[in-house]
Amino acid sequence: MHLPVSLDPLSEQERSGIGVRIESVCSPEPQRMIELGSMEEGSSLIDELIVLTSQSLCQLEIPEHFNIIKEIGRGKYGQVLLVTHRCKGTPMALKVLPKASTQLQGFLREYCISLHLSCHPCIVGLFGIAFQSSEHYGFAQELVTGRDLFAIIQPRVGIPESAVKRCAVQISCALDFIHQRGLVHRDIKPENILLLDAHCQRVKLADFGLTQRSGTLIRYISGTLPYMSPELCAMVLEEPQKQPKSPPLKVEPSLDIWAFAVLLFCILTGFFPWERCNDADDFYMEFADWRGGQSQSSLPSQWRRFTPACMEMFRRMLALDPNERCTIGEVRRYVGKDWVREKDANGWVGVNGDVGTSTPSPCSSSYCDER
Numbered sequence: 466m467h468l469p470v471s472l473d474p475l476s477e478q479e480r481s482g483i484g485v486r487i488e489s490v491c492s493p494e495p496q497r498m499i500e501l502g503s504m505e506e507g508s509s510l511i512d513e514l515i516v517l518t519s520q521s522l523c524q525l526e527i528p529e530h531f532n533i534i535k536e537i538g539r540g541k542y543g544q545v546l547l548v549t550h551r552c553k554g555t556p557m558a559l560k561v562l563p564k565a566s567t568q569l570q571g572f573l574r575e576y577c578i579s580l581h582l583s584c585h586p587c588i589v590g591l592f593g594i595a596f597q598s599s600e601h602y603g604f605a606q607e608l609v610t611g612r613d614l615f616a617i618i619q620p621r622v623g624i625p626e627s628a629v630k631r632c633a634v635q636i637s638c639a640l641d642f643i644h645q646r647g648l649v650h651r652d653i654k655p656e657n658i659l660l661l662d663a664h665c666q667r668v669k670l671a672d673f674g675l676t677q678r679s680g681t682l683i684r685y686i687s688g689t690l691p692y693m694s695p696e697l698c699a700m701v702l703e704e705p706q707k708q709p710k711s712p713p714l715k716v717e718p719s720l721d722i723w724a725f726a727v728l729l730f731c732i733l734t735g736f737f738p739w740e741r742c743n744d745a746d747d748f749y750m751e752f753a754d755w756r757g758g759q760s761q762s763s764l765p766s767q768w769r770r771f772t773p774a775c776m777e778m779f780r781r782m783l784a785l786d787p788n789e790r791c792t793i794g795e796v797r798r799y800v801g802k803d804w805v806r807e808k809d810a811n812g813w814v815g816v817n818g819d820v821g822t823s824t825p826s827p828c829s830s831s832y833c834d835e836r
């Protein structure tokens with residue numbers, strides 16, 4: 466069996482740098498896309514929140530209001546600080562974005578979308594505090610103490626199957642909530658899934674910096690990631706190309722479904738399935754030949770480890786044509802089936818082991834009713 470790209474461990478220092486190893490298999494992380502405008506005209510709840518927040522955004526200097534304990538994370542766009550509130554002592558995770566590289570409108574959109582979604586049990590909570598300092602925009606998030614999903618992936622191994630299943634149930638529940646609200650997360654990857662414990666009993670989706678309304682048109686992007694779908698990779702502007710070759714692409718929930726499938730492959734195996742979805746990538750082309758059913762191609766070797774039930778789910782999530790890709794509702798039906806659940810002496814239990822225990826399922830709230 467040949468396996469493509471290993472997810473190698475990263476030191477904290479490496480992760481805090483720009484060219485971290487997981488991304489070194491591909492070009493730099495995609496830039497925020499060029500937005501041509503929304504399909505939905507008129508104001509929405511999020512637009513109203515943005516206007517209200519921009520009118521009341523307070524000006525403060527971080528050390529005057531928060532004790533900074535340490536940096537707990539860093540991504541392409543921001544830095545996350547562990548702080549305590551100076552008056553109340555409450556521990557918080559402060560996401561700060563440098564003004565030099567962040568547009569006010571982009572910050573307001575990230576904050577307001579995060580706030581709008583933060584009531585879901587599988588999405589990171591917010592304190593309702595947003596501000597600007599002389600050098601940063603920032604907002605206060607619930608502190609999630611258990612690292613992120615990337616940090617626990619063992620290269621060439623992945624994470625235990627029971628933990629994968631728990632993540633799959635909870636993240637599909639969060640994505641259903643997001644998609645039902647007409648939004649697309651657009652940055653589904655292990656770094657953006659926060660763990661409340663080491664065994665993924667409770668996980669939370671974070672980072673709404675790239676989230677857009679479904680139907681938003683994008684014209685081109687630069688750089689690729691292994692989580693990006695084929696239709697997105699076709700939008701990449703290669704040097705020295707100046708004009709996009711493809712027509713504008715509508716942001717759809719199917720982008721998240723593709724990324725979620727790649728994430729599940731990564732955490733089940735400790736490998737990326739491919740570096741990018743284009744015809745220069747042999748691993749992708751082998752899969753595309755099989756999935757497209759063009760030739761008599763057999764299932765590529767790195768996919769043969771999965772059970773037929775699991776492979777059927779991947780086949781539906783990784784349809785090359787986004788219009789044929791399954792919805793998050795269908796993904797939730799797959800991850801609700803017996804092959805995902807654990808069995809104990811009393812019969813089937815949820816992957817959270819929650820039946821008959823005092824721990825409520827994170828997906829048992831009204832947001833996550835069984836379909």
Ligand SMILES: Nc1ncnc2c1ncn2[C@@H]1O[C@H](COP(=O)(O)OP(=O)(O)O)[C@@H](O)[C@H]1O
Pocket residue numbers: 537538539540541542543544545558560589606607608609610612613656657659671672673674
């Ligand atoms: N609420 C939180 N609690 C604990 N750690 C967090 C929290 N939010 C983010 N992090 C950590 O900080 C990293 C960067 O945060 P993120 O919001 O993804 O920034 P970016 O938009 O730059 O990618 C995450 O990958 C995660 O490791």
Ligand SMILES: [Mg+2]
Pocket residue numbers: 540541656657672
């Ligand atoms: Mg991030």
